[in-house]
Amino acid sequence: MTSSSILWFLVSCSILTGVVVNAELCPQALADPFAAFKTHFLLWTRRNPIVFQPLIVGNPILLGVSNYEPTNPTIIYAHGWTDNGQNILSLRMRDSFLQREDCNFISVDWQFLALPPAYPKSAANVQPVGELTGNLVNFLISQGADRLKFHLLGFSLGAHVVGRAGLTAIDIMPRITGFDPAFPCFEKANRDEIIDSTDAEFVDIIHTNAGLLFQKSLGFPFSLGHADFWPNGGSIQPGCGPVDLTTNGTIGNIAAALGRVSCNHRRVVEYFIESVNSAIPFTSTQCNSYAEFNSGACANNFQTSMGLPVSTSARGNFFLNVNPSRPFAQG
Numbered sequence: 001m002t003s004s005s006i007l008w009f010l011v012s013c014s015i016l017t018g019v020v021v022n023a024e025l026c027p028q029a030l031a032d033p034f035a036a037f038k039t040h041f042l043l044w045t046r047r048n049p050i051v052f053q054p055l056i057v058g059n060p061i062l063l064g065v066s067n068y069e070p071t072n073p074t075i076i077y078a079h080g081w082t083d084n085g086q087n088i089l090s091l092r093m094r095d096s097f098l099q100r101e102d103c104n105f106i107s108v109d110w111q112f113l114a115l116p117p118a119y120p121k122s123a124a125n126v127q128p129v130g131e132l133t134g135n136l137v138n139f140l141i142s143q144g145a146d147r148l149k150f151h152l153l154g155f156s157l158g159a160h161v162v163g164r165a166g167l168t169a170i171d172i173m174p175r176i177t178g179f180d181p182a183f184p185c186f187e188k189a190n191r192d193e194i195i196d197s198t199d200a201e202f203v204d205i206i207h208t209n210a211g212l213l214f215q216k217s218l219g220f221p222f223s224l225g226h227a228d229f230w231p232n233g234g235s236i237q238p239g240c241g242p243v244d245l246t247t248n249g250t251i252g253n254i255a256a257a258l259g260r261v262s263c264n265h266r267r268v269v270e271y272f273i274e275s276v277n278s279a280i281p282f283t284s285t286q287c288n289s290y291a292e293f294n295s296g297a298c299a300n301n302f303q304t305s306m307g308l309p310v311s312t313s314a315r316g317n318f319f320l321n322v323n324p325s326r327p328f329a330q331g
């Protein structure tokens, strides 16, 4: 195991045994009062594709000496629990956008507010981190950035971060994308606390591990955006293997099953990264359910591509099948 997979093993064990995600602890969890000092914004462009430049809200001098280009698209990505602004998913997301076009890629690094083992605390930190990110948007627009060229994206808890950022932005964002938004601690949240269709002109959500915690799922099981995508039905992804802790419960088998939970959850980011530059589309069909989609009853319904090239006129629930390995899209 690599260090990150060991970490995920420990986190997954904690999740599934209820040690970390105890829903009863969610209402009591308070956000870190020093969240503003623990949230960092890291900028990469094609002029600095490897070494980031820090951005600070309210500091136009730092912005002015950076490579930030206000006429280029601005992509803002927020990581999830246990991750950080320079983890492998964040950097691969960065690379995919910089490969596609010259843009300002900003990673919201809130790693010290998203540390295990206290998930409820991390969930509470989503609100201030989201507001700080919204303040960054407001600052960049005040310095000449084009509102219409913003796209905010977030994974798991990070999906709610960018939702809150959209709410905080003075100028409504054109698009926010949520990757398998976290469900634990947000079951009873109001729309201001979670990513939803009121946070941007177009909100697209991709679900890959939808369900309840006792079902070994981490993602929201309900539609949240203008368009919600449910690859392979939205809960279990091909190639991740069965998540069954009851069979032949040796340590090795349990470890493998726990790894598959995170595989289903994190696969959403893999799909999106592929969609940024791939010629093979994730063609998706508007339908009421995955079963109905598979029956062929929706074959004549509206279709669009899941991921970056989605049609912003898409509305409703969309279904598609995916491959177990790259390329994940089936065309």
Ligand SMILES: [Ca+2]
Pocket: 163, 164, 167, 191, 192, 193, 194, 195, 196, 197, 198, 199
């Ligand atoms: Ca919201």
